[in-house]
Amino acid sequence: MDEADLAQKREQDMIKAALSSRERSLQSPDGKCIWCKDEIIVVGTAFCSAECGDDYNKYQREMKQRLGRQYQ
Template identity: 50%
Template sequence: MDIIDSANELEQLHIKAALSNRKVAIKSYNGMCIWCEEIPAAPNSAYCSKDCGDDYEKYKRKNGGV
């Protein structure tokens, strides 16, 4: 095994670690905003707006990640 093979193995290890530690994306189950539940969620999001997403994150931090 040469230095290039070792570098490739190390790179794959870093990629695997990064993928396993990434944040899980929150999804809307019914297509509505998961915070206000009044407006449809934006495409590829669980919230209708950035404000709802920020409010949800503040609530989670305040209440211990619930």
């Protein structure tokens, strides 16, 4: 193997590591919004609207902050 082959393999390994460590995208198990649980989701998302997505993400951030404070 020459240096170009080694560099290409190293690059592929780094891409694989990055892809495997990323967070999984949210999915709806039943086709309904995972936040409000009433409306049909927009294709490719887990929410019925941007507002529900924003509310869900805000709630998740707040929960992480609260949990962090409990252990301080």
